[in-house]
Amino acid sequence: MAQAKDPVCGMMVDTETAEHKSEYKGTTYYFCAPGCKRAFDRDPEAYLAEGGESHEGHEHHGHHGHGHH
Numbered sequence: 001m002a003q004a005k006d007p008v009c010g011m012m013v014d015t016e017t018a019e020h021k022s023e024y025k026g027t028t029y030y031f032c033a034p035g036c037k038r039a040f041d042r043d044p045e046a047y048l049a050e051g052g053e054s055h056e057g058h059e060h061h062g063h064h065g066h067g068h069h
Helices: 034-042 044-050
Strands: 003-005 012-014 020-024 027-031
Touching: 003 027, 020 034, 020 044, 027 034, 034 044
Parallel strands: none
Antiparallel strands: 003 012, 020 027
């Protein structure tokens, strides 16, 4: 039984039974509810930039190349 973290609310979702999922940049994301999926689909980068690796202190002041690869 694999689990994935809902990028919107942070809840753990069972990937086998998840009804709500989206694919973005080749990765499948799983959601606990349709509202979370809609929020992610509207602005995926907002949720992906937040989570994942923990950045020291989360102080993101200044604009150095966010999403401009």
